[in-house]
Amino acid sequence: MSNWIINHGLSAFILVVWMGINIFLFVYYYLFYDQGPQFEYTRELLGSALPWARAPAAVLNFNCMLILLPVCRNLLSLLRGSFICCGRTMRKQLDKNLTFHKLVAYMIALMTAVHTVAHLLNAEWYTNSFQGLYGPLASKLSMLDDSVELNTTYLNPVRSNSTTPTLLVFTTIAGLTGVVITLALILMITSSMEVIRRSYFEVFWYTHHLFIIFFAGLVFHGAGRIVRSQQVTDPPHNNSFCEDQPESWGNLTGCPIPQFAGGFPQTWMWVIGPMIIYLCERLLRFIRYMQPVSYRKIVIRPSKVLELQLVKPGFKMAVGQYVFLNCPAISQLEWHPFTMTSAPEEDFFSVHIRSVGDWTENLIKMVENLPEGGQGPKMAVDGPFGTASEDVFDYEVSMLVGAGIGVTPFASILKSIWYKFKDSDPKLRTKRIYFYWLCRETYAFEWFADLLQVLEREMEERGMRDFLTYKLYLTGWDQSHVNHAMVHFDKDTDIITGLKQKTSYGRPNWDKEFEQVKQENPSSVVGTFLCGPQALAKDLEKKCVKYSDVDPRKTKFYFNKENF
Amino acid sequence: MGKIEWAMWANEQALAAGLIYVTGGIVGVAGQFRGWQFAAFGIAAGVFVCLLEYPRSKRGKGTSVERTGQYCFTVCVKAFGPLTRNYYVRAFLHAALCVPGGFMLATVLGCVCLGIASLIYLSAAIHGEHWEPILPRTEPPKRVGDSIKEPPQNPPPRPPPELRRKKADKLETAAYDNPMSVTVNE
Numbered sequence: 002m003s004n005w006i007i008n009h010g011l012s013a014f015i016l017v018v019w020m021g022i023n024i025f026l027f028v029y030y031y032l033f034y035d036q037g038p039q040f041e042y043t044r045e046l047l048g049s050a051l052p053w054a055r056a057p058a059a060v061l062n063f064n065c066m067l068i069l070l071p072v073c074r075n076l077l078s079l080l081r082g083s084f085i086c087c088g089r090t091m092r093k094q095l096d097k098n099l100t101f102h103k104l105v106a107y108m109i110a111l112m113t114a115v116h117t118v119a120h121l122l123n124a125e126w127y128t129n130s131f132q133g134l135y136g137p138l139a140s141k142l143s144m145l146d147d148s149v150e151l152n153t154t155y156l157n158p159v160r161s162n163s164t165t166p167t168l169l170v171f172t173t174i175a176g177l178t179g180v181v182i183t184l185a186l187i188l189m190i191t192s193s194m195e196v197i198r199r200s201y202f203e204v205f206w207y208t209h210h211l212f213i214i215f216f217a218g219l220v221f222h223g224a225g226r227i228v229r230s231q232q233v234t235d236p237p238h239n240n241s242f243c244e245d246q247p248e249s250w251g252n253l254t255g256c257p258i259p260q261f262a263g264g265f266p267q268t269w270m271w272v273i274g275p276m277i278i279y280l281c282e283r284l285l286r287f288i289r290y291m292q293p294v295s296y297r298k299i300v301i302r303p304s305k306v307l308e309l310q311l312v313k314p315g316f317k318m319a320v321g322q323y324v325f326l327n328c329p330a331i332s333q334l335e336w337h338p339f340t341m342t343s344a345p346e347e348d349f350f351s352v353h354i355r356s357v358g359d360w361t362e363n364l365i366k367m368v369e370n371l372p373e374g375g376q377g378p379k380m381a382v383d384g385p386f387g388t389a390s391e392d393v394f395d396y397e398v399s400m401l402v403g404a405g406i407g408v409t410p411f412a413s414i415l416k417s418i419w420y421k422f423k424d425s426d427p428k429l430r431t432k433r434i435y436f437y438w439l440c441r442e443t444y445a446f447e448w449f450a451d452l453l454q455v456l457e458r459e460m461e462e463r464g465m466r467d468f469l470t471y472k473l474y475l476t477g478w479d480q481s482h483v484n485h486a487m488v489h490f491d492k493d494t495d496i497i498t499g500l501k502q503k504t505s506y507g508r509p510n511w512d513k514e515f516e517q518v519k520q521e522n523p524s525s526v527v528g529t530f531l532c533g534p535q536a537l538a539k540d541l542e543k544k545c546v547k548y549s550d551v552d553p554r555k556t557k558f559y560f561n562k563e564n565f
Numbered sequence: 566m567g568k569i570e571w572a573m574w575a576n577e578q579a580l581a582a583g584l585i586y587v588t589g590g591i592v593g594v595a596g597q598f599r600g601w602q603f604a605a606f607g608i609a610a611g612v613f614v615c616l617l618e619y620p621r622s623k624r625g626k627g628t629s630v631e632r633t634g635q636y637c638f639t640v641c642v643k644a645f646g647p648l649t650r651n652y653y654v655r656a657f658l659h660a661a662l663c664v665p666g667g668f669m670l671a672t673v674l675g676c677v678c679l680g681i682a683s684l685i686y687l688s689a690a691i692h693g694e695h696w697e698p699i700l701p702r703t704e705p706p707k708r709v710g711d712s713i714k715e716p717p718q719n720p721p722p723r724p725p726p727e728l729r730r731k732k733a734d735k736l737e738t739a740a741y742d743n744p745m746s747v748t749v750n751e
Contacts, residue, residue: 183674
């Protein structure tokens, strides 16, 4: 239980606070519209459907304000940089921005459903009131016309007998914008289902831009001021006395005709801030798009891996960060994320790109057809964006786990270590690093094995063999591997990678690994960093919780995951 | 937009539309709205659409992810053969089912969503897609040699005990070499 608190406490607290605010808003505005005296006559026409519509509206205001913020990646990078003083637990929360975005989206969807159902009832009952189905008081209130000569203001937006609920919705600003933005919301949600997002990201990405229509409609949704409250008249209109005799309104001194006015639209006040922030975010991405990027070197690695070494003026990076690349020649609107494989100490930045889909395949084909020594296609770069790997050097002991293509950020980290060591950088707090490399087959990662070879040599030269312990796991072995290993078992270097550290076959036994780390580092704070599949993340997270000790003098494991 | 299978998105959209149709219908009937008959139709049509759309189709390329418990629905939908396999039929069916929803406010949203789903299905049909059931794989388990099931009953044949232990002075006539020395106190 206490281990759970260490690893998940802050997230749970933030969720509780968010939910608490939602519940407070809902209950407060429900009571405001359910008991407020200025809405007594409105409630006469609508019953409790009025507060049932207004309460989710308040929650919607709050959540529509929140939803744009987690996806402003430049803003988050800025926050992350300024939180260096506040400890890593705070910064880890910024990793979960997409989870929060989805949670807020679910709340918006739920509240939209409640709000829409309540308004369906409202539209029907307004229509019924006008047609006299609810008694004399309701009829009198509905008959109040919006007329300057008669000095009356209307309450019921239905103004004629031929108005049906459908007509009411489609001829009012609130109704029309409501239908349009609900439709946009539904399309956004169906195209962001996991199945669609993982397989056809473009559909998700382009459809999600309907949020522009969503926010535009949302801001104008209240412009018609269709929710009306009773105003104070002179002499005042005494509701409890006058409601039993609607026919004598205007003729009795205590019962002048009641006046109504529409509520001031408030949604724009909630969402204008985040909308401006998001606009700045997109503007920043565009400015970065216009900045010139030149190629320092292009290398085609074995197994269809493309290494691009790029130079951009004013570009500064930290270890394990990623950039978004856009190549207008392939697609004007698509930005794809790639982790950088170079260290910040180098004067260029590099990415290793594997052929996995349309965009990457096109890029590799284009580069293959380039003349010798020619410049590559025009490329735009947005970033760099921070990830958890920036924290690697803060931990005394780090466990780095890279699965398959997830090994890429660790190329940057290991190179940076090498540079820091050579320069004896005092900022390096790390005393030991355990590196676990899991992959199905080693082709497409020969470039990484080369890097490890170089590091191995350097470590040996300086007598620092303990600093870096790396273990390689080949999870896709078969009989031919076994045969090969049997024949060459007494060779000094590994037959597959050429490294001194032998490759193990199959998946690692994490219990054993964590035990080993715990034993070798009895009183340290260990940071576990993973770049790999979700299933492995769950596994490692559980192990971190299991092997962490609440006692501050003993070993504690913290789990960090990269996410794209 | 590379190799998109439109049917996958159409399926999500149609399922959502079915649920919205049902919800709108329930509100219309429960609130006894004017035109509640259209709402009642909306409930029926919505339920039918949900049942039809619940089982996901097998993807042309890549791994298909089933919805929980969709197997029984797959079997039912498969039974209709070409009617459910062909996406033109589905597009037309959804278009027809959505029309009555437009006559009443509560079901209007369901109508429009189902209409959009119908259009996406039309696009899928034009691209030549069709519905394939996801059936559990009936791969025979790996056949192990039969002899592995029958361990030997008897130990392997050995020479009688007198000949087995090699006496130190009779090394040449012994049946085999001792791996360890048999003399005492060594």
